[in-house]
Amino acid sequence: MANMEQDHWSRVKGRLRSTVGEDVYSSWFARMDLESVQDDSVHLSVPTRFLKSWIQAHYAERVLNAWQAEMPQVHRVDLTVRSAMRNVAPANKEAAAPAEARRTETSNNRHAPELRATATAPVSASHEALGGSPLDPRLTFASFVLGRANTLAHAAARQVAEGRRGDPVMFNPLYIHAGVGLGKTHLLQAVTWAGNSGPDRKVLYLTAEKFMYGFVAALKTQTALAFKEALRGIDVLVIDDMQFLQGKTTQAEFCHTLNALIDAGRQVVIAADRPPSDLESLDERVRSRLAGGLVVEMSSLGEELRLGILKSRVAAARAHHASFEVPEPVLDYLARTITHNGRDLEGAINRLLAHSKLNATPVTLEMAEREVRDLIRPQEPKRIKIEDIQRVVARQYNVSRSDLLSSRRTANVVRPRQVAMYLAKTLTLRSLPEIGRRFGGRDHTTVLHAVRKIEALVGKDVALQDEVETLKRQLQE
Known part of the structure; x- marks a missing residue:
């Protein structure tokens, strides 16, 4: 009888594989086992709670249909989590499964062990051993939506991910910065998934918080040396949310690690929400080393890119909810009015899906206007950077940016420099000492003198007033 059940199970797995495709099957069903068949019920098991909840949420009906096609009398499929003691892996299974099941019981890291275990591109052993930050299997290059705002960052990230051990490193470090919800973490996790798909490289993804936690824990347990050596044995180190790296000792260790790897x-x-020069909490040596690689900004999402993201999210939702439809006018409305970031766009699609499914009603423009009204935020003023001011002023007065930062005192350089300092003080929240540092390391009193001088001149020099207003408009467009 057991052999007959296994024969049925083999055919059911074949049906699932052909229905969902090889990649999806490998990700979610390859580690599902048959426990028993009793009357009209089938009992299956998986190694982690995350797998159980995912399959129940997204594939329960398909699993039941596959069993009913093989055994029409089956009306129920029960899914349980195998315990660490019971999960004795056969030779063709992963030997790490019992340990993983134990980790699942104690981990608070947002399903990190489960995600690492079930991803199509397996995460390297070094990532497991070093406690890499959780990876989301949805955040791959395949699901990344390209547009003018992120093309360069995407191309640089792909080049890094497709490199092989021993290849010359072109961009080091690769530093990507952007505001919240514009795709930084997506790109970094895509690099990690793709980089770990080959057997010859170790790619480790850590948030800055996780790096700090790991280093402090290593100090407490007197294993700091082993922690450092393990990090320096990584082929590709990926650090997210760099702006949160705090503490002089931790920053010094990061700088040593960075230097050793490079x-x-x-x-x-590395990814952060601002360029290296704006990370004022970081030591100057760290900022300098970060700025020495390729620094790429991912700018705000244009309407065309927002529309592409919305269509991508609808397609992803339809993989699990085939009847879900969002009419083109609704997509156009969402792309036009939800301008803040990609997470708001995803949240809008989730709301429409939930409303449509729970109320059994189609998505309409009226429903969309009602459901997402709190996501339509007033347009925020553009965040102006000192580098932008220096670039625009240099172009206006036909000098170079290096002239503005230099010690030259000729009239054709002094006036533009003072105007740039004045604009930096009036259009940004930077302090006088910070502005001085960004203008070639000048003292804050020099900046104050420039600001007061331009303020006085603007009040009586109409031509200069017009020039300053023109510069402000260019910077705020």
Whole structure:
């Protein structure tokens, strides 16, 4: 009888594989086992709670249909989590499964072990051993929506991900910065998934918080040396949310690790919400080393890119809810009015899906206007950067940016420099000492003198007043 049940199970797995495709099957069903068949019920098991909840939420009906096609009398499929003691892996299973099941019981890291275990591209052993930050299997290059705002960052990230051990490193470090919800984490996790798909490289993804936690824990347990050596053995180190790296000791250790990896020809990829020069809480040596690689900004999402993201999210939702439809006018409305970031766009689609399914009603423009009204935020003023001011002023007065930062005192440089300092003080929230540092390391009193001088001149020099207003308009467009 057991052999007959296994024969049925083999055919059911074949049906599932042909229905969902090889990639989806490998991700979610490859580690599902048959426990028993009793009357009209089938009992299956998986190694983690995350797998159980995912399959129940997205594939329960397909699993039941596959069993009913094989055994029409089956009306119920029960799914349980195998315990660590019971999960003795056969030779063709992953030997790490029992340990993983134990970790699942104690981890608070947002299903990190489960995600690592079930991803199509398996995460390397070094990522597991070093406690890499959780990876989301949805955040791959395949699901990344390209547009003018992110093309360069995407191309640089792909180049890093497709490199092989021993290849010359072109961009090091690769530093990607952007505001919240514009795709930084998506790109970094895509690099990690793709980089770990080959057997010859170790790619480790860590948030800055996770790096700090790991280093402090290593100090407490007197294993700091082993922690450092393990990090320096990584082929590609990926650090997210760099702006949160705090503490002099931790920053010094990060700087040593960064230098050791770069000097050894290993790749470092970093993301933050601002450029390296704006990370004022970081030591100057760290900022300098970060700025020495390729610094790429991912700008705000244009309407065309927002529409592409919305269509991508609808397609992803339809993989699990085939009847879900969002009419083109609704997509156009969402792309036009939800301008803040990609997470708001995804939230809008989730709301429409929930409303449509729970109320059994189609998505309409009226429903969309009602459901997403709180996501339509007033347009925020553009965040102006000192680098932008220097660039625009240099172009207006036909000098170079390096002239503005230099010690030159000729009249054709002094006036533009003072105007740029004045604009930096009036259009940004930077302090006088910070502005001085960004203008070639000048004292804050020099900046104050420039600001007061331009303020006085603008009040009586109409031509200068017009020039300053023109510069402000260019910067705020």
